[in-house]
Amino acid sequence: MMLDPARSYDLIGDVHGCARTLQRLLDQLGYRQQGGVWRHPQRMALFLGDIVDRGPRVREALHLVHGMVEAGQAQCIMGNHEFYALGWSTPAAPGSGKHFVREHTPRHARLIRQTLEQFEDYPADWRDFLQWFHELPLVIDAGRFRMVHACWDSELIATLRSTYPEARIDQSFVQASAVPGSFASRVINRLLRGTDMRLPDGLTLTSDDGFTRGSFRTKFWEEDPQTYGDIVFQPDALPEWVARTPLSDAEKNELLRYGEQEPMLFVGHYWRSGRPAPIRPNLACLDYSAVLFGKLVAYRLDQETRLDPRKFVWVDVDRPEALR
Template sequence: MIIDIIGDIHGYADKLIGLLTQLGYVHNGQYFEPPNNHRALFIGDLIDRGSQQLATLELVFAMLDADVADAVMGNHEYNALAYATIDPNEPDQYLRPHNAIHTAQHQAFLAEIAFGSDLHRYWLARLYELPLWIETDYACFVHACWDVDSMAVLQPLLSANHCLTEQALIMTSQKHSLPYEALERVLKGVETPLPAGLVIIDKEGTERSRVRVRWWLDELNKRTIHQIARAPDSGLAQIPIDALAENIDFTLKTDKLVFVGHYWLTGEPQPLSAQVICTDYSAAVDSGYLTCYQLETTKSLALSSSNFVQHRHDC
């Protein structure tokens, strides 16, 4: 069996159609049917940013319904649910506040799927069907970070197949709680605080006092922030070159391969480590390519750059 692990689509249905066609999938009038012995797996962040939100959802869920694909939830699907759910502790507020930044992040979705409409309610219900993670005999699939300790916190709140319930959504939205921190790890990754008084500006203009780190590296607490950070050069320029990462409580506790999206990589695709692959190569910008990693489960599971396939939409 070959698993075609497809990176963050972000509402770019044309790029998805191009990649599926390139991989040999054929639309049979209802869904994209895979080549013999193939199955697709979407690594999350189906929505937001692009101009083809509804088409993307329809394409992906048609494949899920036909049982020719699997998918995990990304942070953007989680955010969509939280944005639409009233906070029971503050009935005049939503779990994800409707401030300018959050609304701008979600605007492409809301432009096609009107807030509070029947169509909105339908797709929110479908998003609840996406598990937070999938583990097989040969590999682990999650949007941002395979953290078994965080998963142990979350599992009692979830359905049997690791899906959110509305109560789990509420609990994981309560800032600074254990469920909140666990959800942040799984869907957004591992962070470390910056030196006191320093902030960096992310790609959306938000000030951050913490920075995401490359958790797939060894000995995180013995490296400088510059060595392990996932941040733009302009942000890192504000951090002393010798500033050390501190108190990163994370160890990858599996011997299986791990597949993620989320990280907006660029350049020629390659494994992040001998064990970890990211398939997010910034498809949500014109210069980014929707990317797939083809994992053949019956052969050697050694990771190889030659197993990546990118849809070069601009060629």
């Protein structure tokens, strides 16, 4: 998908149903509501996915973003939570032994609960949005900058585009993703969830959100990592003894590396905290935990080819977001 190289863009991180905060951010960026759509005379908004789940106003946020996209005022890529919604709602392929692509387990139900509750009285709306999710590309490559929800893997993306030139997936792809180890499964896990590594010695960790995991999220850009601590990229720290554990040569070879000379890359997904800033001159994460009362963050992109720390813009999410 190509974007107008002469236009300026505002890239926006994970919204997760924080519609009122999104309105505040758009207002701060100079967008104004006209005819029910947020518009800017010179700029376009680019959303990094995860509009749904967890937050208090998912339906309102979806209508806002969808309205901007339909009016040519925004683009939006797919996040893992939009894909989870498709998987929850898509029947599994015959013979798979499953009822749905994303099985209706208590853990999966917990993640999508707020979204489904907010659409209980609007089933037609929900069906329309599920159809729209199929239209969201997994990636956008604009030449001098790129967008993906979690991780850019050039090889996987090139193979994906050989069948899906605009990186938009269909129901058969969603169904195929339920098969462990399939190409579709690898694409979804890598592009929408990122890279990870197994913890040593069968160790498991329970994160702050209550999920027990046997792996941890890893950086996909570190040039010369030596220990587990050098590559961890998630809100929950590793135990100190794990962080000090040296990486084996085999583990180092498994790591993906997004080079420093590659185009600027924008991702969401990773629940960062603190003051928004570039990770590297060509890499920025714009997810600063808005739905956990962090920050909803944008980057104001003009014609630069390397990130400018002064061009991050954000609004703090206050607790009344969930009360008003």
